[in-house]
Amino acid sequence: MAEPDQAAFWDERYATGEYLFGTAPNAFLAREVHGLAPGSKVLAIADGEGRNSVFLAQHGHRVVATDVSARALDKARALAKRRGVEVEYWQVNLAEWEWPAEAFDAVVGIFRQFAGPGLREDIFDGIHRSLKRGGLLLLEGYREEQLAFQTGGPPSICGDDIGHHQHNC
Template structure:
């Protein structure tokens, strides 16, 4: 489904990063290593590379990766794009200073727990987790996301899932977003910026 969705000429979620990433910019430093999880068409990984980070990005849709490579070339940055399935990614293969997981809510609670464990393992000690997604009321807004309440985030859920991390930002809020045809309009969002001990 995703490979087909990314097959068109236009970028489904646009070419600019999620607004959440721009808000996280003060925590980022040039030279850090970063992993962009299920990065789609590359808008977030390319922006991280533009900030001077050494970025690895993976997605399981070859069409998305091709568009990410084209975007990186157009912006004059390098990203190590890799074909990979989030359910089979080698979370222990490398440790990163930053792990960005933005709108990865296409999995249910059981698999989500496995992926959250992977995100923790992929971070170096002191590494920064950037996790951004939708709150349950997003289903009623219908402006993006999977439309499945069980896949959404809540503040208590993320606080429990990343217990022991230093929470730098954990907030549930509504905002108007304009991220291509895929994310557009009033949205119920949850941000987590947290540092691994």
């Protein structure tokens, strides 16, 4: 189960009736989906309201998606139902999750800005553990230069704006 403060923070962020980041897939993922073998088993980590997991399922992949927020997962399930696809949704806190060993052909991680350096290291270890040999990682994140634009991403180099997992900062 998710750490209460993280879950509460994200539940509040996703409280709106609208989809916070829309329902269209991330542009990077849409460009790169062709790299996945047909019918791949894909893990979408911290997938939020489901725009990316639903997109992957629409492309014929078997998708497991995680998020810490129950509210986000409810919205993701509703989106999957509206689009007529099946996605397996799991509520997990990535800081505490026991990543399954060699379970996925691909792992998708879009914008990991919530994770400070210590948690990022744990996530990368978990991704490595979960990917099958020869698996594909599709990862998009912010570079340090994004801070100057102030258009999204973390407010500092140390990670999230709620003060968690900011080891070494």
